[in-house]
Amino acid sequence: xxxxxxxxxxxxxxxxxxxxxxxxxxxxxxxxxxxxxxxxxxxxxxxxxxxxxxxxxxxxxxxxxxxxxxxxxxxxxxxxxxxxxxxxxxxxxxxxxxxxxxxxxxxxxxxxxxxxxxxxxxxxxxxxxxxxxxxxxxxxxxxxxxxxxxxxxxxxxxxxxxxxxxxxxxxxxxxxxxxxxxxxxxxxxxxxxxxxxxxxxxxxxxxxxxxxxxxxxxxxxxxxxxxxxxxxxxxxxxxxxxxxxxxxxxxxxxxxxxxxxxxxxxxxxxxxxxxxxxxxxxxxxxxxxxxxxxxxxxxxxxxxxxxxxxxxxxxxxxxxxxxxxxxxxxxxxxxxxxxxxxxxxxxxxxxxxxxxxxxxxxxxxxxxxxxxxxxxxxxxxxxxxxxxxxxxxxxxxxxxxxxxxxxxxxxxxxxxxx
Numbered sequence: 001x002x003x004x005x006x007x008x009x010x011x012x013x014x015x016x017x018x019x020x021x022x023x024x025x026x027x028x029x030x031x032x033x034x035x036x037x038x039x040x041x042x043x044x045x046x047x048x049x050x051x052x053x054x055x056x057x058x059x060x061x062x063x064x065x066x067x068x069x070x071x072x073x074x075x076x077x078x079x080x081x082x083x084x085x086x087x088x089x090x091x092x093x094x095x096x097x098x099x100x101x102x103x104x105x106x107x108x109x110x111x112x113x114x115x116x117x118x119x120x121x122x123x124x125x126x127x128x129x130x131x132x133x134x135x136x137x138x139x140x141x142x143x144x145x146x147x148x149x150x151x152x153x154x155x156x157x158x159x160x161x162x163x164x165x166x167x168x169x170x171x172x173x174x175x176x177x178x179x180x181x182x183x184x185x186x187x188x189x190x191x192x193x194x195x196x197x198x199x200x201x202x203x204x205x206x207x208x209x210x211x212x213x214x215x216x217x218x219x220x221x222x223x224x225x226x227x228x229x230x231x232x233x234x235x236x237x238x239x240x241x242x243x244x245x246x247x248x249x250x251x252x253x254x255x256x257x258x259x260x261x262x263x264x265x266x267x268x269x270x271x272x273x274x275x276x277x278x279x280x281x282x283x284x285x286x287x288x289x290x291x292x293x294x295x296x297x298x299x300x301x302x303x304x305x306x307x308x309x310x311x312x313x314x315x316x317x318x319x320x321x322x323x324x325x326x327x328x329x330x331x332x333x334x335x336x337x338x339x340x341x342x343x344x345x346x347x348x349x350x351x352x353x354x355x356x357x358x359x360x361x362x363x364x365x366x367x368x369x370x371x372x373x374x375x376x377x378x379x380x381x382x383x384x385x386x387x388x389x390x391x392x393x394x395x396x397x398x399x400x401x402x403x404x405x406x407x408x409x410x411x412x413x414x415x416x417x418x
Contacts, residue, residue: 009287015126016029042209042213060088077408081222082219093193121136162197196210213362217363220367224353261372272351273337293305293307293308327350354367382413386411388410
């Protein structure tokens with residue numbers, strides 16, 4: 001479904017209806033030629049070669065650290081993580097952050113809160129399959145109006161600034177033709193929306209794809225960071241080993257770049273184990289476009305071919321796949337980062353936290369970079385973390401996987417240990 005029979009299954013049939021009010025016809029909800037155009041438009045911003053501005057991320061990391069109590073008081077880290085990644089992705093996309101971690105502006109907070117509730121509704125509707133119209137369509141439309149008004153205002157502000165910039169550039173070039181006046185007016189803008197405006201004049205296409213990028217860039221990072229600390233806070237030996245690796249490489253103050261952080265072997269193993277146990281895209285539906293035959297799934301034992309009729313809704317679960325004992329061992333239900341010593345060459349079809357094949361989550365590299373850098377900085381700033389919520393994990397399935405009860409932790413400031 002991801003790769004060899006990719007064209008036999010339709011994504012938009014299971015996504016567009018439940019999510020069209022908010023996501024429109026962006027990369028998440030389209031197929032065929034429209035999907036290829038959208039992906040081609042967005043791929044440059046999320047490629048491995050695209051350099052994430054660490055200066056901008058660091059500012060928001062500082063805001064995140066400031067919100068964590070220094071006296072070991074409990075805090076819902078999951079809530080902070082989602083606010084933090086919302087701040088990062090909006091600055092990356094719009095050139096200005098909503099600053100939900102520090103802002104007192106009710107309009108900005110309303111946008112963030114409305115997006116959260118809209119995602120929950122879209123997840124509920126998607127899980128209802130063909131019965132999605134029965135689930136709160138009117139409520140979702142109201143939320144979409146609030147969200148779109150904010151995003152449209154960001155696009156319009158960027159368009160106005162771009163027009164003024166071009167006017168000034170033309171004025172300067174006429175006034176002085178002996179100098180290269182364009183040096184002060186680069187065509188490659190730092191924020192995504194301004195750059196998109198130089199590549200297409202279709203405001204709706206820009207908005208629909210920005211909505212997809214907000215979700216791809218925010219939710220995957222926030223969910224994985226939250227569950228990383230959920231597990232680490234319950235296993236002090238893992239925390240101590242992470243501390244040793246980070247401090248021996250960077251100390252407590254030296255800021256690593258993303259490539260340096262990504263090279264930390266044990267941190268990557270803990271992060272991969274987090275993605276294995278709690279994949280952000282825990283389930284994914286598809287609809288068969290024709291009568292097709294899957295290689296297994298039929299017969300008394302499930303080892304024979306299986307006929308899937310045209311129009312059948314088929315869902316696959318990364319949650320279940322990642323707990324396959326044949327692949328991950330008899331302790332597949334247990335959080336063991338060291339298992340990745342033996343899994344470094346694992347075929348991607350067994351490990352799909354961000355999906356796989358041509359429709360793999362476009363925000364994967366962005367999520368990995370933001371989460372890894374932020375985790376390193378938190379390990380530098382705090383000497384300990386403790387779980388303060390005995391409630392067993394219960395999944396919250398929106399578009400991505402999170403904890404229903406939050407992730408309640410108590411951090412120990414490194415300064416308090418001196």
